[in-house]
Amino acid sequence: MHNETLAAYFGFFNEIGIIEQLSRTLLEARLPDGLTAAHFGVLNHLIRVKDGQTPLALAHAFQVPKTTMTHTLGGLERRKLVTLSPNPEDGRSKCVWLTEDGRQLRDAAILALAPDIAKLQQQIPLESIIDLLPKLAEIRSYLDANRDNR
Amino acid sequence: MHNETLAAYFGFFNEIGIIEQLSRTLLEARLPDGLTAAHFGVLNHLIRVKDGQTPLALAHAFQVPKTTMTHTLGGLERRKLVTLSPNPEDGRSKCVWLTEDGRQLRDAAILALAPDIAKLQQQIPLESIIDLLPKLAEIRSYLDANRDNR
């Protein structure tokens, strides 16, 4: 294992970290209240995939510990952006449903971000993103498959 | 601005977020104590670039608020992994120096991670990483240049 090889992989994850940092900060600047990227992510996921999912399924989707998801859902519920109902198929479990407010807030956030994305697109064209996406997905998939369980 | 375009960019940042999450968790599992990725990142940076930098320079390097860097450096100093000295060129400022313990801890962490990287390399070859790096750097650079100041 050469030092330069190690350095390349470290450099890669370093770039990932900084991009995550910068994009999260930008997103949160466009969200109302004390809404965080985590809150937005859940709302967005419930719309893109489907709502009615369990908290644990959401924790897996975002690769966060379930205790973190409990906390995030608590914030969404307090703000009446989602509601939790008992899971009819499992008495230990729950289902997460979007409210009308939740859908509207997500749509508004996307609208608020559109100008930023449009500006970004002038510098980083869609094709570059399309090109990167499957490669990142592959890395994500590998890390996901090899993670210590949570 | 088409919906699919928006979705591609959102998907990109989503993958970034999950990779960041997974890689950070893996890194922290290889670190002793309550050392975090932030701590390791600073140690690594001080070695790769040079030590004696100011806290603000470090905050810029990692794109975190300076108040966050103060906190991270506090943890490193408590553990005697860095020392802070007054900046001879600016009475408001300080210089961050690695200790011998700090260097050793960083080297040990990299050693502990090498097997993980080697395994990753079997699935994601070095060439893929080399290919991705400049593209990510470009996106990072754009976001950096267009961020609201901190």
Added chain:
DNA sequence: ACTAAATAGTGCGACATCGTACTAAATGCA
């Protein structure tokens, strides 16, 4: 030189993240 503005760092408070330990429900197996 003098004063206003900018800058480096920190204290503090609000909130997020996440590991541990717990409860209740479901599952498996003898």
Added chain:
DNA sequence: TGCATTTAGTACGATGTCGCACTATTTAGT
């Protein structure tokens, strides 16, 4: 069926993140 094990979710505590406000120092404009 009965009991041990596994699983979904939560309470709690330790620590991390970060915005705001503050102090000390430097820089800039006159």
